[in-house]
Amino acid sequence: NAGVTQTPKFRILKIGQSMTLQCAQDMNHNYMYWYRQDPGMGLKLIYYSVGAGITDKGEVPNGYNVSRSTTEDFPLRLELAAPSQTSVYFCASSYSGTGVRSPLHFGNGTRLTVT
C-alpha cells in the first residue's frame, strides 16, 4: 500500500518556468490537499479538494492552479515560477466518512528551489 506518492522529490526551476507537481493516493480518499512549508515554518494550505471535479482555495493560492479529474490524482501547477515559491510542498489526503475526525495522510514532500 503506497499511500500518498509525490513526484518529483526535488526540482530546481528558473524564474518564469512552469511545472506540475504530481500527487497520487491509493487509499480511495475523497479529500486531498496541497500545503507548502517554508524553512522553519508551519504548513500553509494552498488548495484542497473534497472530490473529483471540486477544488477550493486555501490560505495561499496565488501563483498556483489545481485540477482533480480523478479520485486518485491531484496535481499542483506552478505557472511563472518566482523565488517566493521556493519551498517544500506536501500533498495529503484523508477519508471523508468521519468528518473532522479524519487525520491527513501526507506524502514525503517535494523540495522546490526557484533561482
Add this chain to the structure above:
Amino acid sequence: AQKITQTQPGMFVQEKEAVTLDCTYDTSDPSYGLFWYKQPSSGEMIFLIYQGSYDQQNATEGRYSLNFQKARKSANLVISASQLGDSAMYFCAMRENNNDMRFGAGTRLTVKP
C-alpha cells in the same frame, strides 16, 4: 486571523522527563478536530494524536496525551518519558467542518541525553 497558535518556537527537555507543548486555537464552529503531528529531521509528517471537540476525555496514545481545555481553547500535547528520538518539530492542527486543516507554526523539541 491566526487559527492555531503555538507560542513556543523551541523547547528543551531532559531524556526520560515529561514535556508539554502548548497549542491554542480559535474557532466558532462547535464541531472540530484537533491533531498533533511530528516532523523529524527527515521531513515526513507523522500523525500522533487526535482530540474531538465533543470528546469528554482527553486523548491518549502511548506516551502521548492531549490536555484538552475546551473553555480555554487549548490543546496541549504532553509527551511522557522523553526519548532522544522525540527530538523533532511538532505541529498542532485543527480541522473544522469546511474540511480544510490549518496548522500552527510548530515547536522544535530537543531532547537532551
